[in-house]
Amino acid sequence: MSDLLLHESADGGRLRIAGRGAWVAENADALEAEINAATGGNAATKHVDIDMGRVEQLDTFGAWLLERLTRGFSARGCETNVTGLKEDYRALMDEVRSVKPAQAPPRRGNALADTVAGVGKSVASVGATFVSFLNMLGAIAIALLRVLGRPRSFRFASMVHQLDNVGWRAVPIIVLITFLIGCIIAQQGIFHFRKFGADSYVVDMVGILVLRELGVLIVTIMVAGRSGSAYTAELGAMKMREEIDALRTMGFDPVEVLILPRIIALLIGVPILTFLGSMAALYGGGLVCWLYGGIDPDIYMQRLKEAISLDTFKVGMIKAPFMALVIGVVACVEGLAVKGSSESLGMQTTASVVESIFLVIVLDGLFAIFFASIGM
């Protein structure tokens, strides 16, 4: 801003400052610089006259800067005198004069100490999260027992609605993805096994891999991303809007009303999706074996029967409900951990998906050890 907002004349211990132009938000930056320069002036000044007669406009920004100017001189022991202020702005100046000096916002302490403290806090929070999982698991068990005691209190309609969302609506995407995974495994297998002349072992690989591991893993990862995140977001939004508190005050147990139907829907839906997914993957594998590897469908079926047993199938299916439980518990715990802000809703949803996928994979590893040791 080229037009001066302040110009000074000094004689002896007396300093005269006159403001002019528009002391408004747009000019606040330029005005602040000039005010800082003016207050840092001659130490000999004892009296300051500020003439505001030629200031045409004044808003809160300008009023505060004028106040800061007078406070700056007063702090140095000068007597200040503001003249010529338009009558309209008197009320505004009175308002600004009563403002207490601002404290600077608390600045961060030692960066290193903060980092170390952050690491400690996140380690502690891992333990706390684990405890809250156990809590939720217990609460679900209690709610389940209570519902078994009086079956009529079970929210059957809600469970069916969730099953529709979690199971039925997920079928197309899950079948498509597992089908493609089956195709890719078969293609890679044929491509590499052909070098050893072991093409036909591709069928063994596809069968065992899909039924034991991949079918259930792909499905649960999809469900964690698709339904786990939805559970967390739904429950989190309900928590933010005090719907869960409302349920509690009406004498309902939120675990029984909201969480149990969701968990049971997952427990029913995930094994069905696992079965459908595994079949789609086997189908995709067979198709690629036929079209790309030249293995006739009859031979594919024949080899498949020899390669897999009922145990192979059971291993995959047994895991499915446990994984469903993990996804459900994680999603519900994270949903109830949402606090007031929209940012926390996003954070908890992210945490829900990441934790449930991680735990699903860890659980899969534990199952692998377990099944190996019992010879399944």
Place this chain on the structure above:
Amino acid sequence: MAGRNGKEIVIEVRDVVVGFGSHVVLDHVNLDVYRGEILGFVGGSGAGKSVLMRTIIGLLPKRGGTIKVFGVDLAAASDVQRHAIERRWGVLFQQGALFSSLTVRENLQFPIREYLKLSPRLLDELVVAKLEMVGLDPSVLAKFPSELSGGMTKRVGLARALALDPEIVFLDEPTSGLDPIGAGEFDSLIATLQRTLGLTVFMVTHDLDSLHTVCDRIAVLADHKVIAAGTMETMLASPHPWLRAYFHGKRSRAIQPDTARA
């Protein structure tokens, strides 16, 4: 630009039609708001008070008519003009609409940072000044909106609406959800700020006390139109059945001329 009594019209609503689907909410509505007044805008629940407010500030599309703010037709204005005008008004939403992931300090600084380049020191000082103007202690600066009470949320919302020293402030039911004492304080706060900052206030409200104590003029929306606009005396004298029910009903005894105004 100059309307009745030579006062400048800052918001001019002419023949505005707004509807959703087949439901017409506002049917050829006309309204003037003069510079420096506090206009109370009343009407039954669901009559479309907030709809008109949201149409004026450009959140809802209109089917017909013109809305001029500071003499500029917003529908015909360029983006630059629109921005310049949006900077000259502030809006307090019914629920405060504070950004939940930002602290009070950041909420108040957000509009200022967006439009102006100021030093961090000046920003911090201004935020304290704005907060004290709306009657809050600087200790709430570090809090998040979810940690504030209803009344505090409204005050912070008002401070944010005032952050850029607007000329017009739109208030959507500013006193709803506040206790009578809090509502009364909020009313006098609005009156004080209107005087000190020379604001024009467009206030959607249901609060008969607010209408009586702070509003210079009242506009009434009923049957999809503004059926009356004028002072409290005009409202009380009107023979229109809705106005009689509203201003002479059981809950309005406090504002009857023979009691409070005696």
